[in-house]
Amino acid sequence: MLQKRTPKNDTIQVYVKDGLYPRNEAKVSVFDSSVQGGDAVWEGLRVYPEGVVCLDKHLTRLQESAKTLAFTDIPSKKEVKAAIKMTLDANGMTDDTHIRLTLTRGEKITSGMDPRLNQDGSCLIVLAEWKPLVYDNDSGIKVISASQRRNAPQYLDSKIHHNNLLNNIIAKIQANVAGKDAGLMLDDRGFVAELNGSNLFMVKDGTIVTPYAHACLPGITRATVIEICKENSIDIEEQDITLSQLYNADGVFATGTMGELTPVVEIDGREIQKDDALMAELLALFKNNIRNYCEVLDS
Numbered sequence: 001m002l003q004k005r006t007p008k009n010d011t012i013q014v015y016v017k018d019g020l021y022p023r024n025e026a027k028v029s030v031f032d033s034s035v036q037g038g039d040a041v042w043e044g045l046r047v048y049p050e051g052v053v054c055l056d057k058h059l060t061r062l063q064e065s066a067k068t069l070a071f072t073d074i075p076s077k078k079e080v081k082a083a084i085k086m087t088l089d090a091n092g093m094t095d096d097t098h099i100r101l102t103l104t105r106g107e108k109i110t111s112g113m114d115p116r117l118n119q120d121g122s123c124l125i126v127l128a129e130w131k132p133l134v135y136d137n138d139s140g141i142k143v144i145s146a147s148q149r150r151n152a153p154q155y156l157d158s159k160i161h162h163n164n165l166l167n168n169i170i171a172k173i174q175a176n177v178a179g180k181d182a183g184l185m186l187d188d189r190g191f192v193a194e195l196n197g198s199n200l201f202m203v204k205d206g207t208i209v210t211p212y213a214h215a216c217l218p219g220i221t222r223a224t225v226i227e228i229c230k231e232n233s234i235d236i237e238e239q240d241i242t243l244s245q246l247y248n249a250d251g252v253f254a255t256g257t258m259g260e261l262t263p264v265v266e267i268d269g270r271e272i273q274k275d276d277a278l279m280a281e282l283l284a285l286f287k288n289n290i291r292n293y294c295e296v297l298d299s
């Protein structure tokens with residue numbers, strides 16, 4: 001599914017480093033670390049009238065990713081929340097909104113990899129767009145396994161939510177070439193890791209199963225699904241999962257802030273049913289509860 005241009009987004013205000021700028025003036029320098037080396041961390045956030053879904057958890061992940069990459073001036077949660085509030089208020093956004101929150105290492109004094117060249121502080125970007133859920137969660141998505149492996153910790157820890165997205169982008173290109181919606185990425189051992197931009201779960205014989213977060217992003221939606229299962233006495237396990245197990249699952253679904261919970265209806269040409277009763281129950285529980293996970297931004 002290819003997202004479409006939304007004319008309403010032509011006039012949005014974007015927060016970049018120190019204030020708001022109209023979309024066509026919202027820019028970073030060619031010396032910015034994100035341009036030079038993808039040296040940045042990011043979060044995707046969803047906005048409902050009740051607030052921002054799991055905001056605190058997203059900000060914790062942003063800060064922890066930045067700490068791992070040894071950023072020197074990580075903004076406080078209070079500062080980031082103030083920038084988010086300023087951006088949402090300026091755009092009149094309270095619903096149907098997705099925020100791409102990015103923290104780059106900032107501008108360098110000259111091009112180069114060395115973080116010591118960054119002497120102007122980090123750069124926070126709050127890009128809030130009108131963007132409903134990106135997938136049709138009724139019809140579901142079709143995926144294909146990609147040859148590109150998802151990073152395991154010995155290469156680049158998938159727990160860092162960084163902007164070096166090329167391995168996932170290559171998997172997405174492979175899916176595009178095959179005419180499918182997403183690339184399914186395996187880990188270095190050949191077990192299922194995740195889709196190129198979302199986590200995976202399967203249902204088998206009354207149990208919900210998801211891969212260990214060894215080589216996938218430990219998604220916040222993934223954590224919410226696990227929490228909802230536990231609260232509702234639904235069996236949930238983390239396991240190593242093979243492609244064969246996925247092909248033969250009673251149901252498979254993807255999770256992420258962009259699309260929330262999305263049935264996967266085809267993997268490598270094998271049809272996957274999307275009417276499993278337990279999966280339907282879980283999808284409904286998530287839909288009915290997600291607004292309880294929203295956090296109001298202080299004024």
Ligand SMILES: Cc1ncc(COP(=O)(O)O)c(C=O)c1O
Nearest residue numbers: 197198199217219220221256257
């Ligand atoms: C590679 C990858 N996996 C999974 C996810 C889903 O994570 P979350 O549920 O925190 O949005 C994302 C979202 O950014 C992602 O980039």
